Amino acid sequence: MFQLDKLLRDNIRQLVPYSSARDEFKGEAQVFLDANENSLGSPLTRWYNRYPDPLQWKLKEALSKVKGVEPKHIFLGNGSDECIDVLYRAFCVPGKDNIIINPPTYGMYEVSAHINDIEVRRATLLDDFQLDLVHLENLVDENTKIIWICSPNNPTANSMDRQDVETVLNNFPGLVVVDEAYINFSRHRSFIQELADYPNLVVLQTMSKAWGLAGLRLGMAFASEAIIDVYNKVKPPYNINQATQELALKALEETGQVNDMIRALVSMREQMHNQLAELPVVRKIYPSDANFLLVKVVDARAVYQYLLDQGIVVRDRSKVALCEGCLRITVGTESENRKLLEALSQYQIT
Numbered sequence: 001m002f003q004l005d006k007l008l009r010d011n012i013r014q015l016v017p018y019s020s021a022r023d024e025f026k027g028e029a030q031v032f033l034d035a036n037e038n039s040l041g042s043p044l045t046r047w048y049n050r051y052p053d054p055l056q057w058k059l060k061e062a063l064s065k066v067k068g069v070e071p072k073h074i075f076l077g078n079g080s081d082e083c084i085d086v087l088y089r090a091f092c093v094p095g096k097d098n099i100i101i102n103p104p105t106y107g108m109y110e111v112s113a114h115i116n117d118i119e120v121r122r123a124t125l126l127d128d129f130q131l132d133l134v135h136l137e138n139l140v141d142e143n144t145k146i147i148w149i150c151s152p153n154n155p156t157a158n159s160m161d162r163q164d165v166e167t168v169l170n171n172f173p174g175l176v177v178v179d180e181a182y183i184n185f186s187r188h189r190s191f192i193q194e195l196a197d198y199p200n201l202v203v204l205q206t207m208s209k210a211w212g213l214a215g216l217r218l219g220m221a222f223a224s225e226a227i228i229d230v231y232n233k234v235k236p237p238y239n240i241n242q243a244t245q246e247l248a249l250k251a252l253e254e255t256g257q258v259n260d261m262i263r264a265l266v267s268m269r270e271q272m273h274n275q276l277a278e279l280p281v282v283r284k285i286y287p288s289d290a291n292f293l294l295v296k297v298v299d300a301r302a303v304y305q306y307l308l309d310q311g312i313v314v315r316d317r318s319k320v321a322l323c324e325g326c327l328r329i330t331v332g333t334e335s336e337n338r339k340l341l342e343a344l345s346q347y348q349i350t
């Protein structure tokens, strides 16, 4: 079944990773002359003249308590984007290997694959936005390295059926990545506690959505120790900067505030759903487990432009297969949501 070593690219299996000054010396010292930093300091008040911890142990300890996952099962990336890209570089041979996505879904799996010259295969979701397991199975061959499952999915907003995800995990001998960027807004259980059962599972989460820290760029991958070791071998040595490590650590003390925001956003999402449903311009609103709504409107392109003319920007997903005629609308503040509803209620259907 799953053999990590066989899945790896040859060059990565044989790779001697970069050893930084911070890797080589661990312990107490008073004089640091090992990393060619500026010993005089920096124009900033903090100790930003020093290189950050390459493996971010303090931050992982704190994260471990919040997530209930040991630090050795955590990789931190410069956004989820890096968590995605490193997997391609470690496991997929350019021009030979392939991966499978389940569109409509998050665009970065495909873009990052193309950047790495990895073939992208598509098992389009069923009409109810669930996984097409038969199609998925048919696409798999001996060069298929990764299956990407986004749950809750962007842009369709639904969670994937848990049994379907388990079926993929149990039967696919490559990596199964479950992207849970929106998990905090969902009623469904995360896969983060199932790492012991599935050696091929990678769970992605992010500080960009529920934590409100898109600007910091901090993505998380949770996986077996063996997979995390691969991540650490391939990543750039100092991929998470000192400021991000400090600020994320501070944010992790504020779980109460974050939970309040999640509750507020979910409640506004439901309220917005009900209010949108009353409007003539709205054809259909899909159920959402995320902090956005996928909304089918009478004339998506025209409605998009109409909103834009009033300074309200939403995402036009109307050209995306299965999302024909749809806009993706993020839940905003009370006043932003009110402005959106006000504008849509005045839209003249021609």
Ligand SMILES: *Cc1c(COP(=O)(O)O)cnc(C)c1O
Pocket: 078, 079, 080, 081, 082, 106, 150, 153, 154, 179, 181, 205, 206, 207, 208, 209, 214, 217, 218, 219
């Ligand atoms: C927003 C989003 C992310 C987050 O990406 P970051 O690089 O961590 O900001 C990841 N996956 C999905 C599906 C998203 O919608």
